[in-house]
Structures are given as C-alpha cells and as structure tokens.
C-alpha cells in the first residue's frame with residue numbers, strides 16, 4: 001500500500017539519512033520503524049507525507065507516486081501523531097480534535113460532534129472536552145493527539161515516538177489502548193520507535209534500520225526474534241529474545257504429558273508405577289488438587305490420603321502463550337506447568353526442560369510453533385503415546401466430558417496474561 005523503491009535522502013551537509021530503502025508496507029497493518037538514534041526513522045516517516053522529499057527513489061501510495069499528489073491533498077488522507085502530542089495550547093481539547101474537520105470545512109457543529117465521538121473512542125471522558133492541554137496529563141494529551149490525527153478518518157496514520165514521553169505504566173496503557181483501537185479501525189500505520197519491546201508488542205511487521213539509514217531486516221516480530229539477520233539485529237533485539245519469543249508460541253502448541261495426572265481415588269501403587277518424582281492429583285472433574293511427591297506417599301491407600309503440595313499457577317491452553325507456561329513451570333514445585341481447558345480441567349502438564357528447548361530456539365517446539373503461528377499451518381505429527389499437542393489433548397478431555405467446548409477463558413487460569421499481544 002505504501003511502497004518505498006530505492007529511496008534515499010541525502011542532506012546538503014553530506015549526511016545520508018536514508019540509503020536506498022526498499023520496503024512495502026501492508027494495507028491495514030502496523031509497520032514499525034525501529035533502530036538506534038539517528039538511523040533515519042523520522043526521515044523515512046516524513047517522506048510518506050512529503051514533509052521531507054527524497055533525494056532519489058520513489059514513495060508510492062496505493063500505486064501512485066506521491067510526488068504526483070499535491071502535499072495538502074496527500075496529507076488529508078494521512079494522520080500524523082508526534083511525541084508530546086503537539087496540541088494547540090490555546091484551544092480546548094474538543095477544538096484540538098476538531099482541527100482537521102474544521103479545516104476541511106465541515107462546519108462547527110458537525111466537526112465538534114465528530115470530535116466528541118473521537119474523544120470517547122480514545123478512552124477519555126466527555127468532561128475533558130472543555131479543558132485546555134495544560135490541564136491534562138501527558139498520557140491524556142497523547143490520547144488527544146491520536147484523536148486529532150483520526151479527525152478526518154484518514155486511511156493512513158504516521159506516528160513518531162507517540163508514547164515515548166510518558167512513564168512506563170501510562171505507556172503500557174496507551175499501547176494496549178492503541179492495539180484495541182487498531183483492531184476496530186484497521187488503519188495503515190507507520191510507527192516510529194527506538195524501543196524494540198514496543199516494536200515487538202505493536203508491530204505486524206518491523207523494519208530495523210541501522211545507522212546510515214540502511215535497512216537491516218524487515219520481518220514479522222516472531223521471525224525477527226527467531227531469526228535475526230545478522231549480529232547487529234541480534235544485539236538490537238536483545239539477549240533475552242529467546243524468552244520473548246515464547247510470547248508468540250501458543251500454549252496450545254506445546255507438547256503435554258498426561259501419564260502423571262491421576263484422580264484422587266487412584267491407588268498409591270499407581271502413582272509409584274508412573275516412575276516420576278511427582279504426580280498431579282485431580283478431582284472427579286479433572287480439576288487440579290495439588291502435587292504429590294511420590295517419595296513421600298504412604299505405603300498403601302489412595303492419593304486422597306496423600307499430603308499435597310500447592311500447584312502454583314496454571315496456564316490456559318485456550319489463551320496463554322508458552323511464556324505463561326514457562327513461568328508456571330518455573331514457579332511449580334515439580335517444575336511442571338499445569339495446562340487447563342476453559343473449564344479449569346487439567347489437560348496435561350508441560351515439562352520445563354521441553355519449554356526451555358522452545359526458549360533456546362534449538363528445539364522443535366519453539367521453531368515449529370513460531371513457523372506455525374506465522375504460516376497458520378496445522379501442527380506436525382511425531383507424538384508419542386504420552387506426549388501429544390495440547391490442542392489434541394483438549395479435544396480428548398472435552399470428548400471424555402461430553403463437552404463440545406465453550407471457548408470461554410478459564411477464570412482458574414492465572415496465566416501471565418499481558419505477555420502476548
């Protein structure tokens with residue numbers, strides 16, 4: 001939709017801000033430009049609305065070279081949000097948001113009613129309409145900035161470090177709100193940040209630029225974490241990319257073990273026969289009761305007589321990522337994470353060692369799942385009698401319970417929530 005063909009920007013002082021950039025940005029997606037300070041992110045962004053003209057190459061919008069579109073007309077279809085919001089200090093919040101509709105000659109009443117809608121859309125109370133920018137917090141100002149950019153409902157939004165000037169908590173809130181808003185609006189967004197975490201959280205695609213305005217890699221967040229193109233990208237993405245990558249692996253794709261999940265009325269001998277240091281004891285509805293250490297079990301009787309160690313937290317196969325599963329495993333006394341279905345029934349347990357294979361990227365779990373989530377293919381085979389993909393196990397449990405699956409999330413799941421996107 002937005003296409004850069006061998007675009008360069010050289011300044012008269014000899015600086016090459018952007019160097020032969022070729023990039024195709026998908027319609028209706030968020031493309032993040034990320035890279036160290038001075039690598040040409042803002043210059044690239046501003047070439048889309050002709051605030052900066054390229055020295056060489058072409059930028060096109062829906063197939064048309066933007067040089068052929070008069071700048072004011074071009075900008076009517078492109079919203080622009082900057083750091084510190086850049087609001088007009090002498091205008092009320094409502095009039096700030098109404099700026100573009102008024103410029104387009106909508107008339108005061110219609111422009112203000114549109115502004116009121118947008119105020120609500122960005123999550124601000126109507127009572128703020130009459131305030132002036134100095135009477136708002138930084139985060140609230142930024143929301144007004146987003147609302148103003150959406151004034152004429154432009155198909156394209158350019159956002160230059162829009163959330164950089166607020167504290168980390170407000171920033172997280174703004175990012176979450178932004179993801180929600182984009183689901184509703186489906187704009188084509190080009191988003192500049194120097195923060196790789198923000199890029200991974202928000203981007204459908206990420207362009208990593210290196211100093212000198214050269215493109216280092218253009219990829220999905222999943223692939224950037226799994227397969228950085230070179231040492232520069234690997235360093236920029238960070239040492240903990242293995243763990244962060246787990247956010248993109250669905251818990252439903254993890255291998256699960258079922259053999260050590262036993263009902264409370266099972267004889268102790270059955271737990272010993274499992275040849276495992278721990279067994280998970282469940283009730284008649286397969287809800288988890290706790291871990292039993294096999295070495296400490298009484299000589300006879302059933303598991304109902306055993307002293308149980310609390311679970312820690314479970315993870316939800318329906319909604320959590322492998323990152324939540326790994327966290328559950330690390331906090332579990334058995335180092336095994338308990339996966340539950342939407343009703344809170346145990347589907348199986350995941351082993352910390354297998355999860356760490358996904359984390360290092362060398363194991364089939366992580367690679368297969370990342371590729372799968374990218375390509376949306378069906379899971380590969382290769383399951384043992386006791387190890388199946390969680391998706392299969394969920395359906396087995398649901399069939400056993402005569403349940404076709406409700407799809408609602410488990411209230412019992414204490415998965416990290418928020419570690420995914």
Ligand SMILES: Nc1ncnc2c1ncn2[C@@H]1O[C@H](COP(=O)(O)OP(=O)(O)OP(=O)(O)O)[C@@H](O)[C@H]1O
Pocket residue numbers: 011012013015016017035036037038039040041042043044194
């Ligand atoms: N008008 C200008 N004249 C000369 N050099 C410029 C001009 N504007 C930008 N530059 C230079 O071009 C390079 C890229 O600048 P740009 O602002 O695009 O980088 P950036 O990646 O957005 O940086 P930051 O993250 O620090 O905002 C920098 O070296 C900058 O100094």
